[in-house]
Amino acid sequence: MGIIVQKFGGTSVANAEKIRKAAELVIKTVKNGSSVVVVASARGKQTDGLVADALELNPNPPEREMDQLLSTGEQQTVSLFAMALQAMGYDAISFTGSQIRMVTDSVHTKARIKSIGADIIHKQLDQGKVVLVAGFQGVDEHDNITTLGRGGSDTSAVALAAALGADECEIYTDVDGIYTTDPRIFKQASKMEQISYDEMLEMASLGAGVMHSRAIEFGKKYDVKIHVRSSSEETEGTIITHEVPKMEGIVVSGATVQKNMAKITLVGIDNNPGNAAKVFAHLAKAKVVVNDIVQTEVSTEKANLSFTVGTADLTAAQKAAEQIKDEVGCDNIFIREDIAEISVVGVGMRTHYGVADTMFGTLAKAKINIDSITTSEIRISCIVDKDQADEALRTVCIAFELDKPAEKRS
Amino acid sequence: MGIIVQKFGGTSVANAEKIRKAAELVIKTVKNGSSVVVVASARGKQTDGLVADALELNPNPPEREMDQLLSTGEQQTVSLFAMALQAMGYDAISFTGSQIRMVTDSVHTKARIKSIGADIIHKQLDQGKVVLVAGFQGVDEHDNITTLGRGGSDTSAVALAAALGADECEIYTDVDGIYTTDPRIFKQASKMEQISYDEMLEMASLGAGVMHSRAIEFGKKYDVKIHVRSSSEETEGTIITHEVPKMEGIVVSGATVQKNMAKITLVGIDNNPGNAAKVFAHLAKAKVVVNDIVQTEVSTEKANLSFTVGTADLTAAQKAAEQIKDEVGCDNIFIREDIAEISVVGVGMRTHYGVADTMFGTLAKAKINIDSITTSEIRISCIVDKDQADEALRTVCIAFELDKPAEKRS
Numbered sequence: 001m002g003i004i005v006q007k008f009g010g011t012s013v014a015n016a017e018k019i020r021k022a023a024e025l026v027i028k029t030v031k032n033g034s035s036v037v038v039v040a041s042a043r044g045k046q047t048d049g050l051v052a053d054a055l056e057l058n059p060n061p062p063e064r065e066m067d068q069l070l071s072t073g074e075q076q077t078v079s080l081f082a083m084a085l086q087a088m089g090y091d092a093i094s095f096t097g098s099q100i101r102m103v104t105d106s107v108h109t110k111a112r113i114k115s116i117g118a119d120i121i122h123k124q125l126d127q128g129k130v131v132l133v134a135g136f137q138g139v140d141e142h143d144n145i146t147t148l149g150r151g152g153s154d155t156s157a158v159a160l161a162a163a164l165g166a167d168e169c170e171i172y173t174d175v176d177g178i179y180t181t182d183p184r185i186f187k188q189a190s191k192m193e194q195i196s197y198d199e200m201l202e203m204a205s206l207g208a209g210v211m212h213s214r215a216i217e218f219g220k221k222y223d224v225k226i227h228v229r230s231s232s233e234e235t236e237g238t239i240i241t242h243e244v245p246k247m248e249g250i251v252v253s254g255a256t257v258q259k260n261m262a263k264i265t266l267v268g269i270d271n272n273p274g275n276a277a278k279v280f281a282h283l284a285k286a287k288v289v290v291n292d293i294v295q296t297e298v299s300t301e302k303a304n305l306s307f308t309v310g311t312a313d314l315t316a317a318q319k320a321a322e323q324i325k326d327e328v329g330c331d332n333i334f335i336r337e338d339i340a341e342i343s344v345v346g347v348g349m350r351t352h353y354g355v356a357d358t359m360f361g362t363l364a365k366a367k368i369n370i371d372s373i374t375t376s377e378i379r380i381s382c383i384v385d386k387d388q389a390d391e392a393l394r395t396v397c398i399a400f401e402l403d404k405p406a407e408k409r410s
Numbered sequence: 411m412g413i414i415v416q417k418f419g420g421t422s423v424a425n426a427e428k429i430r431k432a433a434e435l436v437i438k439t440v441k442n443g444s445s446v447v448v449v450a451s452a453r454g455k456q457t458d459g460l461v462a463d464a465l466e467l468n469p470n471p472p473e474r475e476m477d478q479l480l481s482t483g484e485q486q487t488v489s490l491f492a493m494a495l496q497a498m499g500y501d502a503i504s505f506t507g508s509q510i511r512m513v514t515d516s517v518h519t520k521a522r523i524k525s526i527g528a529d530i531i532h533k534q535l536d537q538g539k540v541v542l543v544a545g546f547q548g549v550d551e552h553d554n555i556t557t558l559g560r561g562g563s564d565t566s567a568v569a570l571a572a573a574l575g576a577d578e579c580e581i582y583t584d585v586d587g588i589y590t591t592d593p594r595i596f597k598q599a600s601k602m603e604q605i606s607y608d609e610m611l612e613m614a615s616l617g618a619g620v621m622h623s624r625a626i627e628f629g630k631k632y633d634v635k636i637h638v639r640s641s642s643e644e645t646e647g648t649i650i651t652h653e654v655p656k657m658e659g660i661v662v663s664g665a666t667v668q669k670n671m672a673k674i675t676l677v678g679i680d681n682n683p684g685n686a687a688k689v690f691a692h693l694a695k696a697k698v699v700v701n702d703i704v705q706t707e708v709s710t711e712k713a714n715l716s717f718t719v720g721t722a723d724l725t726a727a728q729k730a731a732e733q734i735k736d737e738v739g740c741d742n743i744f745i746r747e748d749i750a751e752i753s754v755v756g757v758g759m760r761t762h763y764g765v766a767d768t769m770f771g772t773l774a775k776a777k778i779n780i781d782s783i784t785t786s787e788i789r790i791s792c793i794v795d796k797d798q799a800d801e802a803l804r805t806v807c808i809a810f811e812l813d814k815p816a817e818k819r820s
């Protein structure tokens with residue numbers, strides 16, 4: 001009998017009624033003949049409430065104690081979920097991360113999974129029980145509770161699916177799948193039937209936000225079929241899977257826009273080998289996450305070095321840049337906060353030409369100025385003015401026919 | 411360096427301000443040169459909230475899952491408490507029952523402690539940390555979370571004090587000690603300096619309610635000095651300790667009244683050996699807790715069998731009595747709900763005469779009718795009319811000078 005892992009996020013278990021709805025989805029899967037392992041997050045705003053409680057007592061709470069505190073939210077959900085299933089006539093048992101030996105390293109608040117006690121879960125499934133596992137949490141080798149960081153419950157679910165050899169990992173959420181782009185901006189956006197891990201990673205890191213990158217990386221590493229679907233609608237969602245030949249025919253799978261970013265330019269740094277490395281080592285020390293980097297020579301002696309950061313990191317990045325400025329011979333630091341990044345993603349780009357052409361031509365025709373361009377093997381990104389971002393996204397979506405299902409594009 | 415265990419109940423940690431207040435008491439003890447282990451309950455009404463959440467999903471929630479759910483309340487308190495101590499400059503670490511290997515049997519919702527991983531705590535204390543332990547909870551041999559039942563955090567604290575060889579177990583509460591009687595009824599009640607485990611057990615089971623019997627039994631078994639004191643006032647409280655010769659001079663240490671009770675009389679049962687046993691075996695099967703029993707012969711063939719139960723058990727007790735009625739040849743069942751029990755307690759009764767005399771005489775003089783009388787080695791109890799209960803208690807308190815400290819009584 002196959003195993004299916006089903007993950008329910010905080011909004012899908014926010015209250016008794018929603019927990020019962022989620023339990024019905026579990027029962028439906030059990031009736032279809034699968035063994036089910038449920039991974040659940042903390043209910044609704046419970047985690048926010050606990051964080052506020054902590055900050056009231058300590059503006060800089062110790063991370064070990066934060067993990068000890070926050071892990072209770074998921075523990076509550078899974079025990080309540082088990083009670084709901086039992087009330088509906090299905091045997092169920094809940095486990096904390098510690099109880100199923102979800103062993104992680106000791107990096108509190110962003111621990112990485114090392115091993116899972118799959119035998120503990122198999123034993124319960126073999127007895128015909130639904131097994132519920134508290135998401136987001138693990139335990140280190142010294143029995144300290146750890147948490148996996150943002151999107152941790154997705155990671156728990158995918159890791160469990162891998163460890164258990166599950167047929168599928170279903171991620172239940174408040175959207176019914178992954179769209180070619182953000183439907184709030186381009187309302188004709190089309191739901192994708194499937195998407196490759198690599199494309200989804202580019203989409204996720206660019207802010208599509210349905211699933212956290214780490215969970216997708218895990219899925220890619222262990223080849224877990226991930227199914228993103230709605231907890232309120234019965235329709236099929238989107239499958240995230242390994243790349244299949246059919247996908248190569250699709251040149252552009254999706255498009256994204258990222259608005260919470262800023263660009264920092266170090267104007268006129270000395271054009272010496274190692275200067276860029278110095279700058280980024282200094283930024284790393286200041287814990288700034290750098291996105292795209294562009295370096296352009298302005299003369300044989302001088303170059304301009306630009307990079308983008310999330311607006312949350314801007315103050316730290318600016319401070320770090322000021323500190324390193326003189327050492328790399330920089331004349332001036334220039335900051336733009338009025339920018340946004342438009343990207344198109346598709347594994348088909350590896351084998352198809354002309355994507356960049358179409359993108360730049362389309363933006364030019366719409367009189368949208370491109371500040372700079374970065375690319376990866378399966379992605380092209382353009383920095384544009386923030387107030388033209390939505391228009392730019394829509395223009396690009398129409399050019400690549402992202403309002404149509406993949407098989408109907410010309 | 412001596413170890414002191416300090417237990418804080420739910421009202422003493424209900425919010426951030428109260429947790430900080432409790433943390434100050436801990437710090438004061440650390441400054442006095444002791445190592446401190448804190449045991450804390452769930453904050454304020456958290457447990458009630460979780461119980462309501464559970465009942466909304468399952469009117470008869472499975473006990474294992476209830477323990478899994480409710481144990482989160484204490485876990486939250488101790489991690490927040492540790493954060494507060496760290497913010498105040500004191501190193502601290504929190505543990506769940508599972509993390510300190512508070513191993514219990516597998517009787518969910520009322521588990522009994524089997525062993526404690528004292529070495530885990532000693533190791534942290536040796537590093538100069540305050541150790542916080544989630545009260546009320548343990549873990550069975552299969553890693554299932556268990557809870558210890560009503561008053562469980564008191565039991566956790568006393569058991570930890572025993573396992574660690576602590577100098578003292580301080581129980582912080584919202585009263586400043588144990589009084590000779592309930593000050594809400596007899597406002598001149600006097601605070602006791604000390605009381606023996608046996609006296610406290612009689613007082614606790616009779617409804618004095620400051621501490622749960624199991625914690626006191628644990629204290630008696632392992633000779634743990636228990637100090638009941640106020641979390642808001644600095645005064646010394648009451649020490650619960652083993653019996654010292656001085657205590658024998660005190661004839662009556664305290665008096666109690668218990669009002670939530672009913673008396674069931676099986677009128678005219680056959681006066682055969684084994685009939686009473688039949689009745690009580692049947693009541694036990696119905697999970698009715700029987701308090702006092704009185705049997706009186708009314709003829710050579712017939713007897714009346716009376717017993718008291720808590721009002722919460724009355725319906726079940728009545729049903730059980732009806733079922734067994736014919737089998738024991740009972741003519742009629744008679745129930746009184748308008749009763750209360752007045753008791754006086756004191757180890758000195760073992761060696762002093764005249765206590766019963768004084769009690770009955772005092773009540774007679776006050777025109778309070780005594781329905782029935784039961785006694786133990788250190789207790790005399792009288793059933794009286796409920797509407798005379800408060801007056802009866804006050805009369806008895808004055809007769810035994812319970813308004814004065816023990817050493818000033820004549």
